[in-house]
Amino acid sequence: DVKVTQSSRYLVKRTGEKVFLECVQDMDHENMFWYRQDPGLGLRLIYFSYDVKMKEKGDIPEGYSVSREKKERFSLILESASTNQTSMYLCASSSGDDRVILPDYEQYFGPGTRLTVT
Amino acid sequence: AQSVTQLDSHVSVSEGTPVLLRCNYSSSYSPSLFWYVQHPNKGLQLLLKYTSAATLVKGINGFEAEFKKSETSFHLTKPSAHMSDAAEYFCVVSGLSGNTPLVFGKGTRLSVIA
Numbered sequence: 001d002v003k004v005t006q007s008s009r010y011l012v013k014r015t016g017e018k019v020f021l022e023c024v025q026d027m028d029h030e031n032m033f034w035y036r037q038d039p040g041l042g043l044r045l046i047y048f049s050y051d052v053k054m055k056e057k058g059d060i061p062e063g064y065s066v067s068r069e070k071k072e073r074f075s076l077i078l079e080s081a082s083t084n085q086t087s088m089y090l091c092a093s094s095s096g097d098d099r100v101i102l103p104d105y106e107q108y109f110g111p112g113t114r115l116t117v118t
Numbered sequence: 119a120q121s122v123t124q125l126d127s128h129v130s131v132s133e134g135t136p137v138l139l140r141c142n143y144s145s146s147y148s149p150s151l152f153w154y155v156q157h158p159n160k161g162l163q164l165l166l167k168y169t170s171a172a173t174l175v176k177g178i179n180g181f182e183a184e185f186k187k188s189e190t191s192f193h194l195t196k197p198s199a200h201m202s203d204a205a206e207y208f209c210v211v212s213g214l215s216g217n218t219p220l221v222f223g224k225g226t227r228l229s230v231i232a
Contacts, residue, residue, distance in 0.1 A: 035222075042222040043222040
């Protein structure tokens, strides 16, 4: 059974803290994604990666960075958390083909991390 | 650029009645289209997808969607709603390869009344 796991379901951090959100997939997928989900705004892509050590900016990368040192793990980093980063964060993975994101391929999602920054 | 509009933010139906969740898309080429479902406190799950084969697409749990190019629509339907269908539904269009592989709609929350 395919599985994408995220390190925490709920997280509370203070403004200015450095925050790490971890995502692990066990499907040997090439592509991994980080989204944030806010009411009335749907999902917005923060960053994605199509290979180890590779990363691409999505629609809203400001205030975030990512790390992909191993194929199965994709980390989202908030260098200095702010209250406007309070949100639900979703990780996803999909198959790929030679560093090409193939939109037709299904994305598999983790359960999400609800981050609150106070 | 690709975009998708879900015409209703909230739909409420009675159990056993039909479900219609509306989606319109905009694309400069023939897109792939998807519906994802998110149950409370769960991640998103693929319901169905259209990738230029048959225009009527059947998905899981009795849902189906019809691709209508002339109307740029991809509405999701189900003949008879169950309580377990209560969830958030997202219409999604494939982006150009590049910085936005998938473009998500803002979501439609489906409530099912007993």
